[in-house]
Amino acid sequence: MQRFDYFTSKGNHSPMSMSPYFAQAEALDAANPLAPARQLFDLPSDQRYFLGNSLGPLTHSAREAVNQAVNAEWKTGLVRTWHDGDWFDIATETGNRIAHIIGAPSGSVIAGDSTSVALFKVLSAAAQKNATPTRNVLLCDINNFPTDRYVARSVADLFHLQYKECAVSEMITHFNENVAVATASMIDFRSAEIHDVASVTAAAHAAGALVVWDLAHAAGVIPCDVERHSIDFAVGCGYKYMNGGPGAPAFMYVAPHLVNEVQQPIPGWFGHDAPFAFEDAYRPAQGTARFSSGTTNILSMKALHGALEVFEKFPISSIRDGSIALGDFFIAGFDEHLSASGFTLGSPRNSTARGGHIALLHDRAEELTEELIGDGFIVDFRPPNVIRIALSPLFLRFNDIAALVGRLSDAT
Amino acid sequence: MQRFDYFTSKGNHSPMSMSPYFAQAEALDAANPLAPARQLFDLPSDQRYFLGNSLGPLTHSAREAVNQAVNAEWKTGLVRTWHDGDWFDIATETGNRIAHIIGAPSGSVIAGDSTSVALFKVLSAAAQKNATPTRNVLLCDINNFPTDRYVARSVADLFHLQYKECAVSEMITHFNENVAVATASMIDFRSAEIHDVASVTAAAHAAGALVVWDLAHAAGVIPCDVERHSIDFAVGCGYKYMNGGPGAPAFMYVAPHLVNEVQQPIPGWFGHDAPFAFEDAYRPAQGTARFSSGTTNILSMKALHGALEVFEKFPISSIRDGSIALGDFFIAGFDEHLSASGFTLGSPRNSTARGGHIALLHDRAEELTEELIGDGFIVDFRPPNVIRIALSPLFLRFNDIAALVGRLSDAT
Numbered sequence: 091m092q093r094f095d096y097f098t099s100k101g102n103h104s105p106m107s108m109s110p111y112f113a114q115a116e117a118l119d120a121a122n123p124l125a126p127a128r129q130l131f132d133l134p135s136d137q138r139y140f141l142g143n144s145l146g147p148l149t150h151s152a153r154e155a156v157n158q159a160v161n162a163e164w165k166t167g168l169v170r171t172w173h174d175g176d177w178f179d180i181a182t183e184t185g186n187r188i189a190h191i192i193g194a195p196s197g198s199v200i201a202g203d204s205t206s207v208a209l210f211k212v213l214s215a216a217a218q219k220n221a222t223p224t225r226n227v228l229l230c231d232i233n234n235f236p237t238d239r240y241v242a243r244s245v246a247d248l249f250h251l252q253y254k255e256c257a258v259s260e261m262i263t264h265f266n267e268n269v270a271v272a273t274a275s276m277i278d279f280r281s282a283e284i285h286d287v288a289s290v291t292a293a294a295h296a297a298g299a300l301v302v303w304d305l306a307h308a309a310g311v312i313p314c315d316v317e318r319h320s321i322d323f324a325v326g327c328g329y330k331y332m333n334g335g336p337g338a339p340a341f342m343y344v345a346p347h348l349v350n351e352v353q354q355p356i357p358g359w360f361g362h363d364a365p366f367a368f369e370d371a372y373r374p375a376q377g378t379a380r381f382s383s384g385t386t387n388i389l390s391m392k393a394l395h396g397a398l399e400v401f402e403k404f405p406i407s408s409i410r411d412g413s414i415a416l417g418d419f420f421i422a423g424f425d426e427h428l429s430a431s432g433f434t435l436g437s438p439r440n441s442t443a444r445g446g447h448i449a450l451l452h453d454r455a456e457e458l459t460e461e462l463i464g465d466g467f468i469v470d471f472r473p474p475n476v477i478r479i480a481l482s483p484l485f486l487r488f489n490d491i492a493a494l495v496g497r498l499s500d501a502t
Numbered sequence: 503m504q505r506f507d508y509f510t511s512k513g514n515h516s517p518m519s520m521s522p523y524f525a526q527a528e529a530l531d532a533a534n535p536l537a538p539a540r541q542l543f544d545l546p547s548d549q550r551y552f553l554g555n556s557l558g559p560l561t562h563s564a565r566e567a568v569n570q571a572v573n574a575e576w577k578t579g580l581v582r583t584w585h586d587g588d589w590f591d592i593a594t595e596t597g598n599r600i601a602h603i604i605g606a607p608s609g610s611v612i613a614g615d616s617t618s619v620a621l622f623k624v625l626s627a628a629a630q631k632n633a634t635p636t637r638n639v640l641l642c643d644i645n646n647f648p649t650d651r652y653v654a655r656s657v658a659d660l661f662h663l664q665y666k667e668c669a670v671s672e673m674i675t676h677f678n679e680n681v682a683v684a685t686a687s688m689i690d691f692r693s694a695e696i697h698d699v700a701s702v703t704a705a706a707h708a709a710g711a712l713v714v715w716d717l718a719h720a721a722g723v724i725p726c727d728v729e730r731h732s733i734d735f736a737v738g739c740g741y742k743y744m745n746g747g748p749g750a751p752a753f754m755y756v757a758p759h760l761v762n763e764v765q766q767p768i769p770g771w772f773g774h775d776a777p778f779a780f781e782d783a784y785r786p787a788q789g790t791a792r793f794s795s796g797t798t799n800i801l802s803m804k805a806l807h808g809a810l811e812v813f814e815k816f817p818i819s820s821i822r823d824g825s826i827a828l829g830d831f832f833i834a835g836f837d838e839h840l841s842a843s844g845f846t847l848g849s850p851r852n853s854t855a856r857g858g859h860i861a862l863l864h865d866r867a868e869e870l871t872e873e874l875i876g877d878g879f880i881v882d883f884r885p886p887n888v889i890r891i892a893l894s895p896l897f898l899r900f901n902d903i904a905a906l907v908g909r910l911s912d913a914t
Contacts, residue, residue: 204796
């Protein structure tokens, strides 16, 4: 397609000036150990897709899982699939696949609900566990995703806690005997900065506080090391780097040493110790299953469960390596071809501090985003001046990055 | 198939003794105005399915909606479908289809979450709206579905209310100046008794209380007359008579005169007045959209939205007529062929007091249920002695009822 053919295009810049960059992309693609993963996706032919952080693309395994759920389990098995099939366990099984990806022990993660509902549940559980009349502050990352801040404020109101916000980098200085719970995102949704999860968590614990981490922009693209960092609670999103499909279920992690001592406020039969006994009183299940409420959205859950098969074949460490390589390659292109054209880098240059996407800043970011999308380069805009470019190494090629840099260099 | 052929079978009873009943079934099927609806379903060939109250069967329109969502909207549209497609509005559009079925005004219903999460939200909203230091009782139907009771107790704890239970029939005598909120099911999940929604709601209002009705066993099989009965809040289930698929989204109704004065405790971007503005503070949307939280489970929601097409073709009043006719026909068969064999009727004989299913009581109910299922008669068991038989008139035939009565008459 002509519009992708930047190697020979006649843009504002000499076409030859980009040829070494494209040649390098070709060499990197040829040597890329993740290249075979692209075949597991059913990608649209007319797009280069840089929004794996927003909605991961369709995998063949997700489609097959949905087909099976609709045309065999629902159609033929009908209600008996609850007993004969895996519907009752699918939230736990999906949780186990996620646990594998985020560095958590098997059985410690349950999938379900939306990220907002999941965050509400774990924040409420943490508040109920740890708040006292004097330990009465809920501390939230001021740069957190807006809806996380809304939920945190609501939980603070419900549990009569003071709601305070600060940057994650300042949290350590805010922990004291008054802080019950803190919550933050592991990776900033705008800048992709990776926060110092281990230090913040350790400082919280030293002060007697619990921390809830949102892994939305981390799970599936970096190893979150949940167990190694002694994380208390975490939530995350199924439809971003985990490719679970539009509005895929979220997930909840609770540390095994805590889980049977906490309770969440929305009891349901999926979280009951004996779901089919119809007991008069609620008895929460042992383990993270107690964070389930009502019936699992089977069709959406099956898509997520199917999509996660990809991660059984490609370990998260190699995915992280691939994402860093794509990011470094983009930054090299930025330095050579974009830095003089009004673009600045809004993400850490140092790959160890940078998550799965890159924020590219420009005064005309919103307008440029529209132009890029019109040309099949699917990125997104975040106010006030951010173009977000997700580096999903399971399906993106270095050639996609080179083409994007070429298109951006023509844009201004 | 031999096991369905009760008209000529050699059971314990003379085969001829049932022939008038089967002949009557044939005549009723021939005259049934709902008979064409069966073609809208993709039913398994080896089952007679009496659990439309537990998991409604697959419709062709639901399958097509899921196919479209996976293979066009997700695969090709990808994240742009949020802007170009109907994903953002699908929870409202699905809510509007449900509103049509339950007798509520357009715009007053939103689909999403599970029934337990939905009940938690509306009960919390009602409690927050109406509770005071002296109006501090949450009253719950003691025969309510167990998980509704768990949620109600949890909401009472969160809002520092006294939790009390009584039968729905006694609620009217319990309403006084101390009751903030009451909650009950419109139709009893065991007996199918229809509660007197209008009288209970009116008595609550006279005492200054609000009522949350669970329509789980009502929506899609009887006209719930939500607006006519001046219902304050309601929730219901998408996977029962509405055939939305396993774990389909639930729904929430809030009376238009109340909705903008209440708030639910789980704010999310789908409930925000300006979802894409990423504002620092939560501003709830006008109308029932404020009861949404996180991203809609698109695949599950699409299945429900597709399944509800059936109700655009067959009005709920005719569905109710069909369900009553099936129930009356079953009871006629019961009187003649089952009442002397250890079975008793656990549901109202009077069709105006009976919902969409029939509870058949027997000392060996659990064992009989297993035998029936083994023979392709799909019913379920509820402790201690209930065989539940749902009368979904959109796909069941009078012949199915006759065959079931025949099989039951052979069972003892």
